Amino acid sequence: MEKIRTLTMLSAGLLATVSAAGTETAGQTDKTDKNGKPNIIFILCDDMGYGDLGCYGQKYIHTPNLDRMAEEGMRFTQAYAGSPVSAPSRASLMTGQHSGHGHVRGNKEYWNNGQTVMYGKNVDHAVVGQEPYDPQHIILPEVMKRNGYTTGMFGKWAGGYEGSVSTPDKRGVDEYYGYICQFQAHLYYPNFLNRYSRSAGDTAVVREVLEENIQYPMFGDDYKKRTQYSADLIHQKALEWLDKQDGSQPFYGFFTYTLPHAELAQPNDSILKAYKKQFFTDKTWGGSEGSRYNPAEHTHAEFAGMITRLDAYVGEILAKLKEKGLDKNTLVIFSSDNGPHEEGGADPEFFGRDGKLRGLKRQCYEGGIRVPFIAWWPGHVPAGTVNDHQLAFYDVMPTFCELTGDKRFPKKYLNKKLEGDCFDGISFAPTLLGQDDRQQKHDFLYWEFHETDQIGVRAGDWKMVVVKGTPRLYNLATDIHEDHDVAAEHPDIVKQLTDIIRQEHRESKLFPITLPK
Structure with missing residues (x-):
């Protein structure tokens, strides 16, 4: 069994790497x-x-x-x-x-x-x-x-x-x-x-x-x-x-x-x-x-x-x-x-x-x-x-x-x-x-993950994260860190995204998830 080789690239006090994307090889053809x-x-x-x-x-x-x-x-x-x-x-x-x-x-x-x-x-x-x-x-x-x-x-x-x-x-x-x-x-x-x-x-x-x-x-x-x-x-x-x-x-x-x-x-x-x-x-x-x-x-x-x-x-x-x-x-x-x-x-x-x-x-x-x-x-x-x-x-x-x-x-x-x-x-x-x-x-984009019982939906700048059945709504245009849940202020958007979830989700016995009400 061959032994591993080590990468020994050290240059100008920084770690140098192969940076080959910008070099040309003599005689190469496309x-x-x-x-x-x-x-x-x-x-x-x-x-x-x-x-x-x-x-x-x-x-x-x-x-x-x-x-x-x-x-x-x-x-x-x-x-x-x-x-x-x-x-x-x-x-x-x-x-x-x-x-x-x-x-x-x-x-x-x-x-x-x-x-x-x-x-x-x-x-x-x-x-x-x-x-x-x-x-x-x-x-x-x-x-x-x-x-x-x-x-x-x-x-x-x-x-x-x-x-x-x-x-x-x-x-x-x-x-x-x-x-x-x-x-x-x-x-x-x-x-x-x-x-x-x-x-x-x-x-x-x-x-x-x-x-x-x-x-x-x-x-x-x-x-x-x-x-x-x-x-x-x-x-x-x-x-x-x-x-x-x-x-x-x-x-x-x-x-x-x-x-x-x-x-x-x-x-x-x-x-x-x-x-x-x-x-x-x-x-x-x-x-x-x-x-x-x-x-x-x-x-x-x-x-x-x-x-x-x-x-x-x-x-x-x-x-x-x-x-x-x-x-x-x-x-x-x-x-x-x-x-x-x-x-x-x-x-x-x-x-x-x-x-x-x-x-x-x-x-x-x-x-x-x-x-x-x-x-x-x-x-x-x-x-x-x-x-x-x-x-x-x-x-x-x-x-x-x-x-x-x-x-x-x-x-x-x-x-x-x-x-x-x-x-x-x-x-x-x-x-x-x-x-x-x-x-x-x-x-829209869609995710669900049973282990933490979460669902994610993104439609434009709106992002809804459902945690154990509870929707949380964020506007990524103004709140990229998802700090401010505005679900109560936009029930119409919550409904639209909930409808998407009910449309996209198919039941899985192996990976069950809690849908929003």
């Missing part, structure tokens, strides 16, 4: 698919708040590559995740459905069935994963396959447990490496990762044991002796897959990095050491073995380092595209699956991570669902633009279909045998291409 279809890479990080990047106002964390990506592309200010928590948010992106229609609406787990397996002296779960995507409803990698794309996914799956009806090998993914289970992803130095490679002859997802890691315990003082760092291993696999692309066939890459989700752990290389100096007075955190979050001695340094490390990964992806002459025919989108968290010792208040928005992960307030969203495609996406178009993750599928010239969406992808099968998104391809006058807008 490799365009013969059918004119663009390559697409969607980079989805984990629990990054709206204000965690420099280009979104972050003052403490260095993100030069993502800042440059925004300078050379389009930065969205009103883009929304599919849900305020991981699995259903990813499900919204995958299915093109909002969380009132989709099957997966929460983090239902399948790892706690009591069956175990040993890795060295470490007891682990024999089956891991979350509620499967409905196999009767098509998902994004399957759509891309039908459009002639080769598909690679690297990172967190969270769309079905091992052996279920919905694993990457069964859902249109040609190459996969990462965590099938998001609970397993709580460890950055895990006992194993999952793999599926069609080209290598795999017939199903398998576990790849990390032999160097299992020599040490999963929790405690010796945990940091583990050497195989999952974020880096996943990124290396993504780069290897990308390096194999030669322009003969369009490709779709879905890179679902687990950074900067807790636990706060990473190699003690130049990135982390620099932040330890920057945050000389730092907090510690005692850990939570049941949640698989190990103790952290430098919580602020660890968190900042994780985001800068992710930024370096993005820089390497853009560099690889330019090196191979694929940049001018590749759309790259970067976003986060939901808002910031307080798990594992993270301290969102210190970093101002909500970007002046109220709420955190698991809440339908703006801070839980409004996310960074950057699009980069040289020569196609207007450089240096900031756009306030309101979009949500369920808009991604129709957007990609329009960009690939697929005129079959949505009619040809609806399953007539599945009652009520639907899609909820609107393509934002016109906005991406600088054609705002052609852009269709949403009448």
Whole structure:
């Protein structure tokens, strides 16, 4: 098993990264698919708040590559995740459905069935994963396959447990490496990762044991002796897959990095050491073995380092595209699956991570669902633009279909045998291409999350958050922080938004919610 490499980039007293978006490679040629279809890479990080990047106002964390990506592309200010928590948010992106229609609406787990397996002296779960995507409803990698794309996914799956009806090998993914289970992803130095490679002859997802890691315990003082760092291993696999692309066939890459989700752990290389100096007075955190979050001695340094490390990964992806002459025919989108968290010792208040928005992960307030969203495609996406178009993750599928010239969406992808099968998104391809006058807008955006019993609806500047059946109304034009509930003053607006909820919500036995009266 190969050891992880470390990122050792330190320049002019600041953390330097690959900043490749602005460089040229001698002799490179523009490799365009013969059918004119663009390559697409969607980079989805984990629990990054709206204000965690420099280009979104972050003052403490260095993100030069993502800042440059925004300078050379389009930065969205009103883009929304599919849900305020991981699995259903990813499900919204995958299915093109909002969380009132989709099957997966929460983090239902399948790892706690009591069956175990040993890795060295470490007891682990024999089956891991979350509620499967409905196999009767098509998902994004399957759509891309039908459009002639080769598909690679690297990172967190969270769309079905091992052996279920919905694993990457069964859902249109040609190459996969990462965590099938998001609970397993709580460890950055895990006992194993999952793999599926069609080209290598795999017939199903398998576990790849990390032999160097299992020599040490999963929790405690010796945990940091583990050497195989999952974020880096996943990124290396993504780069290897990308390096194999030669322009003969369009490709779709879905890179679902687990950074900067807790636990706060990473190699003690130049990135982390620099932040330890920057945050000389730092907090510690005692850990939570049941949640698989190990103790952290430098919580602020660890968190900042994780985001800068992710930024370096993005820089390497853009560099690889330019090196191979694929940049001018590749759309790259970067976003986060939901808002910031307080798990594992993270301290969102210190970093101002909500970007002046109220709420955190698991809440339908703006801070839980409004996310960074950057699009980069040289020569196609207007450089240096900031756009306030309101979009949500369920808009991604129709957007990609329009960009690939697929005129079959949505009619040809609806399953007539599945009652009520639907899609909820609107393509934002016109906005991406600088054609705002052609852009269709949403009448409303919709979220629901059973764990905190919350529903969110946004219509124009009006935003209603329903908590345990009680509506709270806010005017985002004048109250972006959602401090002033004006429901009593606007009963007509409350009724309109309540009618939307009753129209959009479909009952779910797995994920029940309290509707407003």
